[in-house]
Amino acid sequence: MPPTIFINHTINLTPFSPEDKQYLVQYLNDPIVYRNTLQIPSPYTDEEAETWLKIVAQNREKLGTEANWVIRHQKDGLLGSIGRAMKNHGKGHLEEIGYWLAAPFRSQGIMTQVVQIYSDWLFANHPDLVRIEANVFPHNAASMRVLEKAGFEREGYARKLHVKNGVYLDSIRMAKIR
Template sequence: MENSSSNDATLPFPPPPLVTLKSCTIRPYHPNDAPSMAKHGNNPLIAQWMTNMFPHPYTLDKAHEWIAMNVPKEKEKSKEPAADNNSGTAAAAANDPLAQQPTSTAPTVASLPAPAEPPPVDWPATTNFAICVDDECVGSIGVKPGADVHARSAEVGYWLGEAAWGRGIATEAAAAYVAWVFETVPGVERLSGCVYGGNAASMRVLEKVGFRREGKLRKAVWKKGVWRDLDMFGLLREEWEEERKGR
C-alpha cells in the first residue's frame, strides 16, 4: 500500500518543536515518524489501556494514516452553526399553554445581569503532537475538544513507548502540553483525563501535573474480555493558574 504522506518530501524534518524539554521534545508529526510510531505503538502493554480506536497490531500503514490526519494544515474558518428551531426550551414553551399565562413581575433569570462571557474557543488547526527523544517519535499527546455545552472543555490523551518508561517523560510532556493548551486557547476552562482502572502509572502522571481525582465510573469499559472502571480526573484553568503562581 502506497501512502501519500510517506512521499511528501516538501516537509522539513524534524518539524520545529512546539516545546523543548529536558527529557523530550513535543513537535508536530512528520511522515518520517511512521516507522518509529509503529515500532513503539505496537505493544499490547500500551494497547490494553487505550480505546479500540488505537490500532493493535500497530502497523506502518496505521501510523501513516494517523500522521496524515494530523500533519499541520492551513486552518479553515468555521461557520457558526445555525440555531436549531426544533429543539430547546424556546420551542417547547411556544406549545406549552402554561407558558402563555400572565407572567409574574418578580425578577426572572432572563432579567438578571448575565455573567461575563468567557473568551471564545478557537482551537489551532492541529492539537495532536509527537513526543520525541533525539528526534525519534516515542509517543503521542493530544486533546479531544468538547462540543456543544462542553465546548469549553477538552479531554487529554497520551501514550508513550515502553522503551521510554520510567524516565519522567510522560509527566514532563503532559505538564508542558497542558500549559500550551491553556495558554493557546484562552476559552478552555477545563481539561479532563480518563484512565482505566488498574493503570496506576497514568493516574500518577495526571496527579503530578495537577489533575484532581473527581470520581469513578464503575464497569464503564469492556476491553479484551475484562470489565474495567474508568477513573475521572479534572483540572480547571483557575487551578492551573494558581499552581503556576506558586512555582
C-alpha cells in the same frame, strides 16, 4: 520552523510527519499500550499508522493548528505522543487529552513533564478552555500518578464507561481546572 512546544533542553513537542510512520509501527505494537488505551489498535500495522496520520491531518485542518503532537527527542527521535480528543470539535471550555510513551523511555519522568507543560500550554493558548480531563483505566496506576503530578485531580469512578472487544471497562476521570 514548525510549531514547537518546548519541554526541556532535549525534548520538544513537534508535529507528526510521514517519516514517523515506522516508529509508530515499532512502538505501538506493545501489549501495554493496547491494554491501557481505548483507540490504539492491535496489531498496529503500516495501514494503522497511515490512517492515524490522516486523522492527524484532518484534526490540524479542523483546528487550524496542531491537535496531536510527537514527543520528540533531539537524538532519539520520536518518544511518544500527546494530543487532544477534539471534544466539541476542539471548541469551547472542555477538552480531553490522551498520551503514550514508547517502552524504552518510560519511568524517567518524561510524561509527567509533558503532561504538565502541555496542559498549561493549552490553557495559555486557548482562553475559552477551563477544563482539561483525562480518562484512565483503574489498573493504570502510572498514568494516574503522572496526571496527579501534573496538577490533575481525581473526580470519579465511572463503572462500565467503555466497551472494548465486547468487554465493559471501568474508568477513572481526572481533571485539571484553570
